[in-house]
Amino acid sequence: MDDIRMQIITNAAQECAEAGHGDCGPVVARAAEALCLSVGRTATLISQAQKRLGLAKPRKRRSDAGQSAITDAELETIAGTILHDRRAGKWMIPLQDTIDMLYEGGKIATRLSSNHVARLLRQRGLDGHSLAAPTPHVRMRTEHINAVFQMDASVCVLYKTPQGELLLLEEDGVHYKNKPGNLVRVMDQLLVRFVGTEHASNAIAVRFYTGGETTENALDFLMWMMTQRHDAQGNPMPLHGVPFTLYTDQGGCFKSAAFRNFCSAMGIKQEWHKPRNSRATGQVEVSQNIAERGFESRLRFLDPATITIARLNAMAELWMHKRNGTKKHSRHGMQPYVAWSTITTEHLRIAPSMELMRSLPASLAEPRQVSGNMTVSYALKKGQGSREYDLRYVPGVSPRSKVLVCVNPLAAPAVRVGVTDPATGEIVWHQVEPVAEGWMGYQAGAPVLGQSEFQAMPATPADERRARIAAQAFATPQGPATPTQVQAAQKAGTAPYVGQFDPFADIKAGAASLPTYLQRPGTQHAAAAPTVEAARMSVAAACKYMRQELGDAYDPSTYAWLTERHGSVGVPDDVVKGLVAARRQAMSAKPAAGGLRAVGGA
Incomplete structure (x- = not known):
């Protein structure tokens, strides 16, 4: 388009912008005549020029906009x-x-x-x-090492065959773990991976078990995690001791009576997150993924015939030491084992022997009767002699009172004595303790994990x-x-x-608005009901039945009459019942004899 035509369109665009409502028509007509174009095409060119020059009026907003x-x-x-x-x-x-x-x-x-x-x-x-x-969600903190352990169990990518072999659960094979029908067939032989973490240092512990997420496996893993381990050279390794709080999901093995009693006896406070809120124990959930990808992924390159539970756990412990000792954590900038090693004496509660811990679930809360001299006898270990404990200063106890006695491993040979409060029915235990302190890169005002006084985020x-x-x-x-x-x-x-x-x-x-359909004529079906003959009985059986029904009114000649008519083919059931009915009808119709008659007269 030449400069003259462009100038005509630009001038027309400016005139239309200044013109009042309805005055643009003559301007467009003059421009169309000068350009030798149609009015419609000229109007389009003027409108485009107005937009380029910023002269176009904004479109009026509808009165019902937003409604x-x-x-x-x-x-x-x-x-x-x-x-x-x-x-x-x-x-x-x-x-x-x-x-x-x-x-x-x-x-x-x-x-x-x-x-x-x-x-x-x-x-x-x-x-x-x-x-x-x-x-x-609210980010939680812990105040010292061993303040909180987190535990979780998960089915791993191995299962144990009835022959004792450990095989991989193939994603495209018959044992794919996400196919429930196939999973049921190997449920009892599935290998379970227990993972535990120390919340402050993020140190990870891993161990494998067969038999599912049972209370026995959960107890054994917790005891193993609390016990100090040694490397191949016999050097003691970090990550051990009795935690102050154990944080888990709502799994049955963590809420069983034996597990809860064990935690109670060890002075461990149990916390469970709400159902369908696995993010609350996100640290151990992430650690499950780390163990699966970092350790179990390597098992595919081993000969399955050489993999045993003992070897698997030995390799898992080796991997655990390597990761905890070399991988820096982003929060505190240290290796987990280095961070854990900053624990203080007051926070490192040394776990008792495995033998004592294993005896706790079976020996907890044993009933005892207070003797006349206000003592009870209790043996800390099986095979050891009993000791007497003086209960004279325990409130609510008298001779012949029933109490519950359990051992406190951290205060052995002391014991805990449980006395039932008659007013509330609750068991009051005598003897226990814990403490707090803030550091390790956590915010000073952050709420403490394991406590319930923190405030949630605004809605x-x-x-x-x-x-x-x-x-x-x-x-x-x-x-x-x-x-x-x-x-x-x-x-x-x-x-x-x-x-x-x-x-x-x-x-x-x-369904209510469906049309009325035209009924079509049909042909009657030729099916007919089958003919069913009445049941038959022998003549003797028929006569016996009639004698029972009629009593003295039975006619002895009936046998001969039935034999003559039916013989060996048997008497139909309806014929027998008809004869009985006819005889009864005849007896009821027969008139009774009238008048008086002398009895025994001459």
């Missing part, structure tokens, strides 16, 4: 229906089906397209991605939305449910939105 035919409350109902139908990380019910279901059920007043509703959900943070955002919008949705999903006749009621309903497995709408409303509506 929607569907309310925020209805959008939350839609989001809640989808959120509560999520299974195994998959959104089950399609959005369009949700809209149809709630519309027919009367929960939403307007039926919009799924694309428009999806856009509104995203704008308001009610889409699945926003609602699935995790709740903010996020996603938390508030979930709370509102849950309150409506489990609403009561009095109104939205309270957080306590929501927790109780979820724990009880109550279905959401029960009684608030009919989940089959759209199906019923569709």
Whole structure:
């Protein structure tokens, strides 16, 4: 386009920008005539020039911009229906089906397209991605070495055959561990990897067991982790001692009576994180992955015939020492063993012998009767002589009182005596202790792991939305449910939105609007009922039956009459019953004799 034509368009664009409403037509017409172009093409060129020159007027905003035919409350109902139908990380019910279901059920007043509703959900943070955002978590700290141990058990990539061989669980083979049907066949022979960590130093301990996540395996691993180990040259290694707190998941082996009693006797406070909150023990969960990738991945290059449990644990301990002694941790900048070695004497509680610890689960809380001189007898170890313990200063104890006695390994030969408080029914134990101090690169004001007085993060919008949705999903006749009621309903497995709408409303509506179908004439089927002959009995059996039914009214000539008519083929059951009925009818119809007669007269 030459300069003259460009100047005409530019001048026209400026005139249109200054012209009032409806005055642009003549300007465009003059420019079109000068350019020898159509009015429409000229208008387009002028509009493009206005945009380049910044003369174009902004488009007027619609008066109903930002408004929607569907309310925020209805959008939350839609989001809640989808959120509560999520299974195994998959959104089950399609959005369009949700809209149809709630519309027919009367929960939403307007039926919009799924694309428009999806856009509104995203704008308001009610889409699945926003609602699935995790709740903010609080980073915890420990105040000294051995303050907290974390433990976890996981099925590893090996299993033990009935012949005792250790084989890899092949991902594409018959023993793939994510195929439940195949897993069941080798469940009793699965190899379990127990991993423990010391929270402050992040030192890792690994050991393998067969037989699953049992209490026996969990106890043995904890005892082994607390016992000091030595390297190949006999030098003592770090990472040992009795922890003050043990943090685990809700596994049955960690909540069994024997495990809890053992921890109680050892002076270990147990903490369990909430179900489905494995992030709380994230350190040991990550350590499971480190052990699987860093150690178990190497087993594929060994001859399976040479792998035994003893060799596996020996190699695992060697790998554990190497990693803890060479790999620097990003938080404190030291190797875990170096960090652990800064432990103070007051925090290093030396574990008793394995023999004593192994005897604890069986010997804990043994009942004893107080003697007349206010003493009880108790043997710390099997085979050792009993010792007497004076209970005169223990409150609530008298001769012949029943008490529970257990050994405190850290105060042996002292024992703990449990006395039942008659007022509350609780057992009061006599004797125990712990302490605190802050360092190791943790924030001074951070809450202490294992204590419950820390404050959680403020609730996020996603938390508030979930709370509102849950309150409506489990609403009561009095109104939205309270957080306590929501927790109780979820724990009880109550279905959401029960009684608030009919989940089959759209199906019923569709079925009710079906057309009346034309009935077609058919041909009658030729099937006929089969003929069933009555059961037969012998003449003798028939006569016996009739005699029982009729008594003295039975006619002896009946036998000959039945033999003549039926003979050896047998008498039909209905004939016998008909004869009995006929005889009874004849007897009831026979008139009784009238008048008086003399008895014994001349």
